[in-house]
Amino acid sequence: MAQSSVSDGIGSDSAAAPTAGGIGRAIGNRLVILVPYLWLVVFFLVPFLIVFKISLSTTAIAMPPYLPVFGLEDGISGFFANLGELTLDNYLWLTGDALYFNAYVSSIVIAAVSTVLTLAIGFPIAYGMARAPTSLRPTLLMLVILPFWTSFLIRVYAWIGILKPEGLLNQFLMWTGIIDEPLLILNTHTAIYIGIVYSYLPFMVLPLYSALEKMDYSLIEAAQDLGCPPISAFWKITFPLALPGVVAGSMLVFIPAMGEFVIPDLLGGSQTLMIGKTLWNEFFNNRDWPVSSAVAVILLLLLVVPIMLFQQAQARAQEKGR
Template sequence: MANDDVSRIDAALASPADRPGRVGLGAALINRLVIIVPYLWLLFFFLVPFAIVFKISLSQTAIAIPPYTPALDFSDGFSGFVDALKELSFDNYVWLTQDPLYFYAYVSSVSIAAISTVLTLLVGYPIAYGMARAPASLRPTLLMLVILPFWTSFLIRVYAWIGILKPEGLLNQFLLSVGIISEPLIILNTYTAIFIGIVYSYLPFMILPLYASLEKMDYSLIEAAKDLGCPPTAAFWKITFPLSLPGVIAGCLLVFIPAVGEFVIPDLLGGSQTLMIGKTLWNEFFANRDWPVSSAVAVILLLILIVPIVFFQQAQARAQEQGR
């Protein structure tokens, strides 16, 4: 057999990874596509909507459809766009600093979200820990029970809490029947009802990342600590909790970020006196029809949420580099 024939046979039997040319180019294209798709997702579903909202926040209120005068309009060409750029006004942002209502709404939203996040962590951590230490055969069932509330509409679940917490609701009827209280408790339309609603609604978002961290943990470290005379409580705080910090951080972010802008739960369970930025946004958009001011409120809310997360990620990256 000629050497050329042997070379052709070896090339045909070679694995796809060893073949030069078209296969290697296809693999590189797939790798780039995997990176490009998330960036395109962020571009179309985050950056573009944010740019539109920011553009509206620079406009002025008008009695029209839509109810504002367009800013940065390209209809007059590039020169008209440059002239409009020179005349941009940040009056809506200045207005937010002059009206204390928006400041109190931001502070109230952040404080309610922070307290709710801590309460959700206190409730969710023992549940996730119990799921991680449960027998392997029971874990899929426990996970399904955690995810089960998502099978029902979020709005229906919040309305169900109205039936539970109202003065003649199920909770008061139960407490009265067993003699714990002598008159109905006023829970609905209070901050307590808001905390209950947020903790209940966002509890799975806390449990799932916690369970993912605790389930991967090497529990032989706990046994070694016990063999060395470490009490169970000290072993938890020195071994279990530090190893589960990635899940704690992820769960807290998944709860805190949407809770800051929550609208349905404060509106239904907190009543008309509850001041949160989600209700303020709704009132500005639909009641006052002031789209520029409401867009400015939304932009500032987004910055309040994003800037600390960016700084936290940078600090975490520096800590990881120092630990190497």
């Protein structure tokens, strides 16, 4: 009996030990998941709430240039009193001024066209990198990432020297006899497209390369053996398999291009209407922080809501595929 009781005790201890270890692993897994959520709360949700609160305030000649200002010295009653002063007038103001609507539309068009151009240029580059010999791929990746080693602002300024009427591009074209007089490229939408495509091309190439590198190219060979033309094989096999990279690269280009300020300001000139320049003018020239915050909130919603809807549709498609 004593031996059986001892053995039972040992068995119960050995059964309890994995349970404690399992609890520890579960806590560790939750902490690992909690870290990115804390990061999003601190560096995304809290700043967004601050900007959203400012967008509900009114302009004031003070520091900060808006009212009401919440302070700890106001107490609970002061907090609720200030809360009652918040208003949606800034959002109503945006609906009555065509400038902001035109800025949103222009930004969407420029960002969409730039994304399509970047995809058209980046896909052949990524495909060539994926089909290159394995020993050569690290060098090609380094060449794609190499522009990041130089300041973004310096690279944009370099395009001014290339695209201006007396710049390198016009001098080369006139030297070769292709044109007789300089082309007007700087301070146009063409210059903006060139600057955005050049600056964000690596963000398109890298996700495409990651998707294309994993593709089984024997599928293309089998399709060609069965009489499928190369173009049809591309659209039926290569492009669908690379679609995750296409979507990721397009988002990485479209989202920052939508709110771009430096490139339109330096390459597009003063006549370029984009939401990034409009925000800059409202914040620093007009010092109208509430209206500019409302513009920023609407811009964020225009970018975040479609992404969330796409993710939900993709999740539903994956569930149906299972």
